[in-house]
Amino acid sequence: MSLVSSLFLVFVAAVLLLYYIVPKSIRLWVVIAASLAFAAFLGFYTLLFVLISAVLCYVGGLLAGPSKSNAFRNVFTVITVVINIALLCAVKYYNVLGFAAERLNLLFGASETSNTFFLYAVPVGMSFYVLQTTGYILDCRWEKIAPEKNFFKVLLFATYFPQLMSGPMNTYANLSAEFERAKEVKFSFERISDGAVRIAWGFFKKLVIAERAAIIVNMVYGDHNTFTGWYVPIGVFFFAIQLYSDFSGCMEVVNGVSHMLGIELPENFNCPFFSKTVQEYWRRWHITLGAWLRDYILYPVLKSAPLIKIGDWAKAKFGKKNGKKVPTYIALFILWFAVGYWHGGLWNYVIGSGILHFIYIVLGMIFEPVSKKIRPKIGADKLYFRIFQSVRTFILMLTGFVFFRSATVMDAVDMYAAIFRKGGAALNWENFSSTGMDLANLIVLAVAVLLVLAVDAYKYVPSEDDKPKSAIAFLRSKGIVILWAAFMVLVVATLIFGRYGLGYDSGSFIYARI
């Protein structure tokens, strides 16, 4: 069941109805039942792995809790975390962890389809809930939380249906507090209408923008021999639009549904394409993944005894200021390798979503002192420099998206080569529109993207009290009629301009496949 499908909307309507009519004391049982039913809809393997992960999470938490000796807790924390991550790697990332010879092939051209069993068995959303449940076990070990004794509370945390497929990733402390709060939430028309607008906005982003941008993306990425030269940057530009609309659209639906239940989930996006630097971009794109990796990989690695020793050695060797950067660079490399690896068990992800960003960030850190000196001399406080910063960051992101969307590393390298390849299709309207992007589609896409840009710009400009802004709250402040008019416009626009004709695969959220 895709999050963007009529079946999902019917499912959500049924859950909401039950949720608000049953006594409050049993409403979370409705959510547990709905979550297991949703996992079952996603397939047998998904339900099986979700249940395994929940049991492991529950047992791991209890064994890692503070009532035992530290040695005992450490052993069982490692065992349960390793089993959890190993399951994820074995099922999802076989392509990187397999035999060495096969892996060399992978680097030079093998594709994801090299092992059909693991492709067949991959449970949906595993990359998300495995990290979330692993975080729970570590939180118990690090005494951020007390281990939960009630299995069903852990089961709900591990399987909560809106976020099961694509996140946002959450901590037990946050989500369990939301579940407790939800027990007292009263039905409110305002809550339902706000959630409905977010869901409609998500459908709009996915069906009107992402699916339409995909026409150009598929055309350019699919044929580097024909679509060369300027077609390559154009294709990568539209992939950035496709990916952002796809994933952020998915999050609008997830957060909207959860808001209707009175359970608030963290935001995963905050106007990423306005970022001044690569570091800032990663604080605005897939925010909950960044937070997870910071808390559970970066900090523990930096605070580990070997890294502290390396830091001491480097400070003695290179001086205090430069020396302390050495362990930071090592930890950042491990972090970014993990980011790339998480995105998919193929080297194009490891490079395009990981190592490349590590290089950009480290270069940014190395040149920061020089940049600090230069900035006042070139009018860095002016608007033109601010625009330059965002454009520069966006272009750096595009260089990674070449790898992200390509099937293999060699495919991505070939795409770069295609920029300079002679003999391809001339850049004209006839060729550009040859696979379906006619003028009407291009106008619809441009208008829709400008709308997303306008909403993001509204959110990006800080309010006087520095609180986060919401387009829905803005519409509501203009009156309920305006809010519902916006909802109707989105629904009608999605029905008219949404791309879900023959061949449309509503289950094809890019991040649901990660």
Next chain:
Amino acid sequence: MSREEIYDKLNEVFQDVFDDEDITVNDSTVASDVDGWDSLEHINLIVAVERCFGIKFTMGETTGLKNVGEMVDRIIAHLG
């Protein structure tokens, strides 16, 4: 060790880690008040504080401290 004595030592640690002799911290000091106190420098600070006081913060404390006041509370708790 009194709270004042802890602050005396803590100020020295902050001045050393952030390379600024003018830094003085208090209960309400947060990361945004200190130039250079980002998520990476935070760990350098935590390690320096641990060494200075001969204690070990848990990961929960490392990531969960809201301000310097809470840090001092945790130092006092660890020192027993």
